[in-house]
Amino acid sequence: MSELHRALAEIKHIRCQVARDTQFRGYGPASVAASGVLALLVAAGQSHWMRNETDFHAFAAVWITTAFLSLTMVAVQTMFRAPRVHDGFATEMVLAAAEQFLPALVIGTLLTAVVLRAAPKEAWMLPGLWQLLFSLGVFASCRFLPRLTFAVGVWYLIAGLTTLMLQGESRTLLPWTMGISFGIGQLLVAGVFQYGYESSDDQT
Secondary structure, X not given: OHHHHHHHHHHHHHHHHHHHOOOOOOOOHHHHHHHHHHHHHHHHHHHHHOOOOOOHHHHHHHHHHHXXXXXXXXXXXXXXXXXXXXXXXXXXXXXXXXXXXXXXXXXXXXXHHHHHHHOHHHHHHHHHHHHHHHHHHHHHHHHHOOOOHHHHHHHHHHHHHHHHHHHHHHOOOOHHHHHHHHHHHHHHHHHXXXXXXXXXXXXX
């Protein structure tokens, strides 16, 4: 029985290694593009209705909800797409993808909680920090996504630093710094995925 367990463990290890060394094609360009459009629409609505530019709790509630909806859309399409494009390795591929990006999401959540608790007057910095953490998640995922994904990481890095500079001048919250950063960023991701997947198909 121990030999059987050892053999199964080795097979599992091999499958996980193959998943880490294979380009992940489970993310659907359509859902990623939809999340970008959603970010732009939310920014337009929030910039029109937002009355208190220093009320971070209301600002955050809107964007946390937007992030949840975006992640849900991407996750649902990934759940249906991955088994089709990674036949037999879908579970390992999805777990490997989540493993790369999850640390950035967890740190972003913890950072938000700590800043609101210990330094609420500095909450204006969080949108920029979110974008910087997102760029780290993108960079971490680059090794098994299309090569141009690196450019998306650079976009979020520049966007995060720019957001910190713009909001730092007045210590206010600007919806369009989130809308433009994530709206354009996610549309770029969708374009990279669509082009990258098609290029991979042409090479096979």
